Amino acid sequence: MSQTRVIFLGPKGTYSHQAALQQFGTDSDVEYIPTQSIPQCFDELEHDKEIAYSVVPLENSTNGQVVFSYDLLRDRMLQKDAKQIGKRVIPDLKVVGEQYVSITHCLLSAASITSVDQLTQYKHIKIYSHPQVWGQVTNYINDLKTKCSNVKFETIDTSSTSGAVVIAKEEQEKLDPSNKDTINLAVASETAGHLNKVNIVQHAVNDKLGNTTRFLVLQRQEEEAPSVKDDATKVSLLTFTIEQDEPGSLVDVLNILKDHSVNMSSIHSRPYNSASSPRKWQYVFFVEYTMDTNKTKMDAFYNQIADKCFQWCLWGTFPRNERYYQ
Numbered sequence: 617m618s619q620t621r622v623i624f625l626g627p628k629g630t631y632s633h634q635a636a637l638q639q640f641g642t643d644s645d646v647e648y649i650p651t652q653s654i655p656q657c658f659d660e661l662e663h664d665k666e667i668a669y670s671v672v673p674l675e676n677s678t679n680g681q682v683v684f685s686y687d688l689l690r691d692r693m694l695q696k697d698a699k700q701i702g703k704r705v706i707p708d709l710k711v712v713g714e715q716y717v718s719i720t721h722c723l724l725s726a727a728s729i730t731s732v733d734q735l736t737q738y739k740h741i742k743i744y745s746h747p748q749v750w751g752q753v754t755n756y757i758n759d760l761k762t763k764c765s766n767v768k769f770e771t772i773d774t775s776s777t778s779g780a781v782v783i784a785k786e787e788q789e790k791l792d793p794s795n796k797d798t799i800n801l802a803v804a805s806e807t808a809g810h811l812n813k814v815n816i817v818q819h820a821v822n823d824k825l826g827n828t829t830r831f832l833v834l835q836r837q838e839e840e841a842p843s844v845k846d847d848a849t850k851v852s853l854l855t856f857t858i859e860q861d862e863p864g865s866l867v868d869v870l871n872i873l874k875d876h877s878v879n880m881s882s883i884h885s886r887p888y889n890s891a892s893s894p895r896k897w898q899y900v901f902f903v904e905y906t907m908d909t910n911k912t913k914m915d916a917f918y919n920q921i922a923d924k925c926f927q928w929c930l931w932g933t934f935p936r937n938e939r940y941y942q
């Protein structure tokens with residue numbers, strides 16, 4: 617049986633890897649292929665027909681949008697050569713699922729320390745992690761700085777959390793084991809720590825318990841989406857732009873959801889600057905909503921959306937993750 621190839625932000629041991637495993641399981645007919653960056657998770661799925669799915673982070677319960685992913689969706693709706701039918705953009709990718717991963721960050725070290733108290737003996741502490749993490753461990757890092765007030769601190773962005781463990785370990789192994797000048801640490805999952813055989817200096821360092829990241833499962837538009845139970849609650853993700861100088865133009869769009877008893881679950885925006893417009897600062901809006909497809913007249917709903925938008929794109933209608941919401 618041919619393997620289902622799934623790409624995710626690697627290396628193995630990232631929270632994205634965990635999300636992919638939650639979605640597709642550990643059967644031998646699934647091949648998990650790590651990528652170097654979130655943009656690659658979009659590009660490779662679009663261009664490599666051997667890849668079936670991609671799993672990307674979208675938002676975190678502590679520090680909100682993973683803007684890297686939002687901007688990749690935004691840019692695809694706005695790109696000049698996007699396939700368009702009237703005002704509707706038809707993207708090359710669609711959303712077919714979601715996963716929620718409990719994010720429990722650990723402080724990891726390749727040096728032979730096992731307690732934060734031992735950090736005060738160093739002159740320079742370098743901590744590596746994915747930029748989305750810093751907003752989830754702000755208080756923890758500040759407390760560490762207070763505890764090690766005479767130590768120089770440096771936080772360094774990496775392409776992923778488990779990638780941070782690999783780099784911190786490589787940097788630490790360049791130093792003499794007796795060195796007490798610099799120590800290289802990482803903030804990542806316990807799994808990433810075990811995979812890279814490094815010490816867990818401290819468990820659960822995220823500021824908020826229940827810290828969760830939501831991931832989207834992407835597929836190429838033309839592929840057949842996985843089957844969905846008829847009674848499943850379905851979520852839709854819609855992006856759109858409006859004539860922003862028309863007062864009430866955003867409300868006009870949101871009123872369409874209200875008029876059709878569509879329940880909006882989230883709204884976000886991301887700025888963009890269109891060279892073709894005299895306006896310097898515009899927004900793409902992202903709304904997610906659940907609807908009872910037996911009650912909502914879908915054609916009328918989307919025709920009215922089209923009337924009120926400048927451009928719009930339906931990224932997918934996919935099953936709500938029942939395990940997370942039960």
Ligand SMILES: O=C(O)C(=O)C[C@]1(C(=O)O)C=C[C@@H](O)C=C1
Nearest residue numbers: 630631632673746748776777829
């Ligand atoms: O670096 C990882 O482990 C990822 O899966 C990326 C990512 C993110 O971009 O938000 C996912 C979950 C965490 O919030 C931290 C990083």
